[in-house]
Amino acid sequence: MSSTEQGTSSAAPAEPTTAPESAAAPEVPESFYYVHGKDKVVHKVSAGALQHSALIHGMISNLGYTEEQAKANPFPFENIDGDILQMVVDWCNQHKGKPTPPEDTNLPKQKEKLFDLVLAVNYLEIKELLTYCCKQVAMMVKGKSPEEIREIWMIPTDAEDEAAEKEAKKRAGKEAAGETAAAAGDAK
Amino acid sequence: MPSIIEMPELVLENIIEVSDFKAVLTLRQVCRDFRNFIDDLNDSKLPDSKFTKIEIISEKNENKILFDFLDTEDSFNRIEYSGMENSRSFNKKIINLENSNIVDVAIRDLELILKFQKSFLECLSFSFSDFSTEDDSSIRNLPTKLYNMFHVTGRKIKTKKFTVKAHHQFQIMSVLPLADPGTLEFIDLYSLDDDMEVEIDEIAKTEQWKKAKIFRSEFHLLNANVEDICHFSSCALKTSSITARDLDFLKKTYISFSTFEISYFELKNFNENDEISNLWGPASESQWYFRMKDSEDKILRIVIRQDYDIQFDIVKKSEVRNGAIVHNYREN
Numbered sequence: 112m113s114s115t116e117q118g119t120s121s122a123a124p125a126e127p128t129t130a131p132e133s134a135a136a137p138e139v140p141e142s143f144y145y146v147h148g149k150d151k152v153v154h155k156v157s158a159g160a161l162q163h164s165a166l167i168h169g170m171i172s173n174l175g176y177t178e179e180q181a182k183a184n185p186f187p188f189e190n191i192d193g194d195i196l197q198m199v200v201d202w203c204n205q206h207k208g209k210p211t212p213p214e215d216t217n218l219p220k221q222k223e224k225l226f227d228l229v230l231a232v233n234y235l236e237i238k239e240l241l242t243y244c245c246k247q248v249a250m251m252v253k254g255k256s257p258e259e260i261r262e263i264w265m266i267p268t269d270a271e272d273e274a275a276e277k278e279a280k281k282r283a284g285k286e287a288a289g290e291t292a293a294a295a296g297d298a299k
Numbered sequence: 300m301p302s303i304i305e306m307p308e309l310v311l312e313n314i315i316e317v318s319d320f321k322a323v324l325t326l327r328q329v330c331r332d333f334r335n336f337i338d339d340l341n342d343s344k345l346p347d348s349k350f351t352k353i354e355i356i357s358e359k360n361e362n363k364i365l366f367d368f369l370d371t372e373d374s375f376n377r378i379e380y381s382g383m384e385n386s387r388s389f390n391k392k393i394i395n396l397e398n399s400n401i402v403d404v405a406i407r408d409l410e411l412i413l414k415f416q417k418s419f420l421e422c423l424s425f426s427f428s429d430f431s432t433e434d435d436s437s438i439r440n441l442p443t444k445l446y447n448m449f450h451v452t453g454r455k456i457k458t459k460k461f462t463v464k465a466h467h468q469f470q471i472m473s474v475l476p477l478a479d480p481g482t483l484e485f486i487d488l489y490s491l492d493d494d495m496e497v498e499i500d501e502i503a504k505t506e507q508w509k510k511a512k513i514f515r516s517e518f519h520l521l522n523a524n525v526e527d528i529c530h531f532s533s534c535a536l537k538t539s540s541i542t543a544r545d546l547d548f549l550k551k552t553y554i555s556f557s558t559f560e561i562s563y564f565e566l567k568n569f570n571e572n573d574e575i576s577n578l579w580g581p582a583s584e585s586q587w588y589f590r591m592k593d594s595e596d597k598i599l600r601i602v603i604r605q606d607y608d609i610q611f612d613i614v615k616k617s618e619v620r621n622g623a624i625v626h627n628y629r630e631n
Contacts (some may be wrong), residue, residue: 203623223300230301233310244312248303257328264303269331 143178144171145185146200153185160203165236166186167272191231195224199231202240211239218247223265304332311336313345320415323396337410338411347417352424353456355409357441359428362406368412380405382438388401388501404435406448419457419482419545425474442473445458455479457581461507464489468497480506503527512558525549532556535563543574546601550579552612554599554628566607575603581585583623588614598625 148155159234159292161167167186176184188196198219229244252260261268267275300611315337323346337345338484349365362382362607369375380401386406396404420529426441430439443505449455461478463471472486486507488497495533497518502508508527516535523538529552539565553559579587591597591613598619602610619625 175613193450226301226303226306228309229306233307241310241313242317245310246317249314252326253319253322255325257325260325260329264305265300265330266302266330272332 133247142181144176144181146188146196146205147185148188148193148196152193152197154196154200156203157207160200160207162208163203163237163240164199167235167239188231188235190234192227195227195231198228199235199237199240202238204237205266222251222296229282237279276294304330304499306321308336312340315340316344316346318346324411324417342414345415348412348415349418350416350420352422353420354422354426355441355445356422356426357428357430357438359430359436359438362436362438364401364441366409366412371418378405378408379606382436382626402435402441402444405441406444407559409445410448410452410454412452413456417457419479421464422460423456423458423460423478424462424464425470426464426491427466427470442470445477446473449477456602457482460485460487461511462487462489464491466490466492467522468501471497472501475502475505475507478507478508483511485513486511486515487513488516488518492526495519496520499546500521528562529553529556531562532558533560533562535561535565536550537565538568540569541566541609543571543578546571546575547578549611550589550599550601554589557591557593559599559611560613562611563623564609566609569603569609571602580626583620586623588619588623588625592623592628 142158143155144158144167145153145155146167158171161171170186174180191199202217219228225247227243229241229248232241232244252263255263260266300314303311307340315326318326323337327337334339348368349371350368351371352367356365356367357363358365361570364380364382366378366380367375368377376389378387380387380396382401384393385396385399385401385584386402387396387408393463425442427442428438430436456477459482461475461483463474465471465488475486475541495518499520499522503524508514509530512530512532514528514531514536516536520536520538523536523541525541525548528534528536549562553562554578572573576579576582579601582603587601589601591599598614598616600610600612600614600619604610616625
């Protein structure tokens with residue numbers, strides 16, 4: 112479907128932004144960029160769709176890549192799983208140049224996926240999608256008790272946490288003691 | 300799975316912002332990381348509690364403090380602090396406070412809850428039992444400790460109406476400064492003791508008093524000065540007496556006070572009827588009428604009744620008693 116958009120270079124209505132730099136945009140055919148995640152699967156995404164991501168938008172606005180250069184240099188997001196990046200790309204395509212609705216019900220219901228998506232979206236700085244995701248996260252625990260929330264989000268109790276911390280401190284303490292001893296040795 | 304607690308700050312902030320008030324209070328109880336994060340957040344990032352009414356009550360006989368909250372959906376919540384059990388109960392859940400002082404716990408809770416108050420309250424209400432000075436109940440200190448907490452944090456509660464039911468002047472003076480003067484419209488003082496007297500000087504100096512538009516007091520006010528009360532568009536109070544000169548001052552103020560509605564004074568005695576007749580001319584069955592400034596139809600009516608109560612109110616031309624004189628507006 113993106114290729115049909117590419118063909119109609121006079122697809123001006125797809126660019127409703129009124130920012131001064133895009134005022135001249137209807138003349139120029141839409142440009143595409145390439146991204147890949149941990150799985151190295153490359154996604155071709157239009158600059159219009161990528162505008163949702165403040166991070167990518169910032170990167171491409173300074174590059175001025177030609178189509179070939181863009182193709183040869185996909186943006187690597189090694190910290191994002193392939194399926195998560197796919198979700199992000201799909202969302203950006205679906206909401207390209209459109210005002211975002213107040214709710215989004217197409218987000219993953221599975222908490223692992225949702226949390227991964229939250230991290231990816233936060234990293235890519237996609238403000239609206241982050242708000243939807245956070246709403247979804249908040250909905251997971253709406254009306255639940257603290258105990259239930261701990262279970263849903265797999266959070267240890269303070270007592271468990273303290274025990275773990277003590278253990279970590281003990282270890283860190285030993286290491287620090289070793290370091291100071293070494294530093295003292297260096298000073299001499 | 301990524302841990303929610305290790306999520307970037309912006310993500311956690313977003314989650315808190317889109318949660319409702321009760322959910323955030325629950326999140327605080329999940330673990331200390333959440334608690335610290337929420338407590339360190341700027342108030343503006345917290346969701347609105349949407350309370351319309353908060354009532355704070357101390358009960359001597361049951362040795363209890365009660366906090367009652369009503370929100371825009373008319374749902375009612377009560378937190379109860381028992382001095383006898385040294386416990387807090389909320390939502391049928393009772394927590395033993397062990398060695399903590401219940402007044403301190405209650406005030407800390409209130410401080411936290413008020414961080415979520417974005418819209419203004421319709422009514423903030425206090426009701427204090429009669430704790431005598433030798434009473435060693437810890438609850439006796441509630442008004443003073445409330446005052447101290449608000450004094451330290453500088454927080455003001457935005458409320459349209461402020462109500463105190465009290466036995467002692469210090470109870471009123473401790474909590475009146477909690478109300479935000481910019482929002483306050485109505486000060487309502489209920490007496491829980493028929494003979495209680497209140498010195499008005501100190502109260503009249505507060506910004507809350509100066510900015511309020513409506514005042515009602517069941518207390519017997521001492522040193523009531525007409526200059527201090529003439530800015531209320533509506534007021535009802537009890538005082539010892541009032542001179543003819545003061546009544547004339549009020550009349551002159553009210554006839555050029557376009558939003559004035561009503562004033563009611565319950566006096567112990569009044570014996571300046573002759574002076575009043577000299578100033579205002581003869582009454583028509585204890586009533587006088589004065590045309591309001593710049594108004595054709597609005598007339599200030601003054602009624603002095605035999606049982607020593609005096610009322611100023613606004614009537615229409617058609618409501619003037621037959622044959623009564625309506626005095627035209629005069630500058631002085």
